[in-house]
Amino acid sequence: MNLRFVEAFYWVVSLKSVSRAAEKLFITQSAMSSRIAALEEELGVLLLDRRDKQFRLTVAGMRFFNHAQRLLALQREIKGEMGAGGAQRAVTLRIGAIESVLHSWLIDWVHQMRRSHPDFELELTVETTPVLVDQIHRGALDIAFAALPSVGERLRSRALPPMDMAFVGHGRIHRKRRYALADLAEVDLLTFQRGSQPHVGLTDLFRDAGLQLRRVHNISSISAMVQLVEGGFGVATLPLAAVKRLSERLPLKPLKCDAQLPPLPVHASYRDDPTSVVAQGVVDAVVDYVRGAGVTRRR
Template sequence: MNLRFVEAFYWVATLKSVTRAAEKLFLTQSAMSSRIATLEEELGVLLLDRRDKQFRLTVAGMRFLVYAQRLLELQREIKSEMGSDVSRAVSMRIGAIESVLHSWLIPWIERLRVDFPELELELSVDTSPILADQVSRGTQDLVFAAVAASGEDVRNAALQPMKMGFIGHKRMDRKRRYTLPEIAQREILTFQRGSQPHVMLLELFRQSGEEPGRIHTVSSVSAMIQLVQGGLGIATLPLQAVQRLNGYEELKVLACDVALVPLPIHASYRTDPTSRIVEMVLSSAIAFVDGPEGLKGKR
């Protein structure tokens, strides 16, 4: 029995889509369908119910899924025990929100390339809802976002949250300390509508009884930074992202009598019976964030 065909069936069954499974394994849809058909011919049973467009496993398919996972886990254990996959190249898709990109993603990737030279990385940066959906659909292997992904076989781990602050312009914001009413009088830039920073900012004003002026919702950290640099408002941004900036000497962290709620960061990934590389990479990220170069080291 060809275990590559077993792996193809496992991902089709887990992702509930031949198309998504093909994307996961970097195959064409026709190649994926061919592998499933060959496996069905060898087993002498139908694994997928093809009577309509709705995805369903047959009874035999549901039974074989249990065996497929066991076979792939056994294959992983054998390779690990025999050392046959030590230097094997592994492709991995990692997604992150802009806050992570501007804070610790780049130095961590540099460390990752040293610790795991066999890794072939495909990086993408997007908003939290899109990244959470991508890992749920199987088009990302590991994502770092402000919301946890959901779905069968999706796992989540909480990373160190990011401290947030009000960021202003040195020439326009000269006071040593600001009150929330003073902040409310300015135009405020925050993340996209419905995001955690946006919701928490509105809640902060509601609890204090303040009525803010105009709040602009911008999904890009870079865009907010440039707007503040141009004197067009005060932004709520992760402090570490601002500390890592070069060429924006006019930016200033505003001391305020109220604190913003930290930005939560969740790592979301799918379990893979063929490899433990995702868990190893996640452990590397957690250790980096908690270390002297990460969030704890920047306090």
């Protein structure tokens, strides 16, 4: 039995789509259909119900899916044992991340990953949390680092250390040693898109203090917020780790305040894959790196 065909069937069922499975395995949709047809011919049963456009497994397909999972897990185990000490293969990872992660620690981690895995190849998507969650569900990403976990069948999520948030102003404009929330309520505030965790946390902080905000601008791009702060437009709420990196070359300044913004949660989500331990290994490596580097918390 050709295990490539078994793998093709596994991903068609997991993603509930021939086209998405083909994208996952970097083959054409027709090639994917041919693999499923060849597997059905070898087994002598129909695995997929093709009577309409709705995805549906046959009874035989449901039974074989359990066997497929065990076959692929056994294949992974054998490769891991027999290939120990052998040459490393190139690893291509489709990673998605929110901008806060990108500007805080992702780039440094990628450099570390490249040093330990010289053949590492990266496909990086930077998007908002809702888009990343959707792409994980569709199988378009291997791993997503977002503010919310991806929840679903055969999806796994792991909470990473949250990131401290800070009010950020222009170093030559905002000169006070410490700001009260009442001071900041009088300036233009820049935060992420409406309904995001930073936006909700910001508005809740001022509401709980009984303060009315003057204006809140919702901007999905950290780069755009930074340019606006540079131009003296207002004060932004950004991850502290990102500000520390950006302030090395830009006139940005974390503002000391008598109240603290809630931290930004970060979750690593990936699909449980019996064909590979790469995703789980990458998440473990990220957790070790973030905790070891201390890039998410105040010092």
